[in-house]
Amino acid sequence: MIRTVLIGLWICAVALGSLFFAVRGHVPSSGDRGQQASYLGGMDYVKTDVFSVPIMTDGSVAGYIVAQLVYTIDSKTKARLTVPLEYFINDEIFRQFYGSYSDTRQVEKVNFETVRKSVIDGINRHFPEPVVHDLLVEQFSYISAREIREMNLKAAGRT
Template sequence: MIRIVLIGLWICAVALGSLFIAVRGHAPASTEKGGQASYLGGMDYVKTDVFSVPIMTGGSVAGYIVAQLVYTIDSNAKSRLTVPLEYFINDEIFRQFYGSYSDTRQVEKVNFEMVRKSVIDGINQRFPEPVIQDLLVEQFSYISAAEIREMNLKGTGGK
């Protein structure tokens, strides 16, 4: 009987010891020397919904920019926000592209690095402290109105 109790205590001690080592080994990464959180911890990566911006040329829709982005935000800053940051990102992208191009060939040659910097700066100016750290591209493409019409005709079976 005593032997069974000792074996049970031994199993409990080994289980607790291994749990302690496992938890200690997977502790969250501490902040870097500069005091900022590294990209592996303390940052949230949030994917926006797919959204489109119409490109107007000559008073009519020439096509659409279709985009889906991923932004990085400090988890503490995210918890303090009362409005989803996605609204501000969509607004900044819309402001950049709507009515800005008179020729669709210009849209097809967009330098996304400049767009990214402009969107980050535009959003961070709206808040007392910077909230967006980085903006990554999941999808960013231009679809002409002719391509959309063609896809619609294929779907209906008509010509």
């Protein structure tokens, strides 16, 4: 019985020692901490709600762009804003796509880097200093009106 207790204590001591050295070994050096703080410190990553933009061709809806984006903003700047930034992002995306395409095949070949830069510039134009630093894609897809009709018909048939 004493032998079992001693083996248990030995296993606990080895586990705690391993944990101690593992944690101590992963502490960044003082030079690394300064770089991380300047790059990551003070930046917030905020997701927008999922939103859609109708794509109009020949006076009717040909499909929708469905998007969810993530933007980076300085924490101090975010605290000073009185209007949610998502409104500006949604507006800029809407301006980019609504009425801009006469052929839906053009939408499927969108260069998002150009859209991203244009949206960031359009948002920052509303403020005296740059607010949005980067715009990342969480979801960005095109769904044709035909696909939506088919999904609705399948859903109606199941009920």
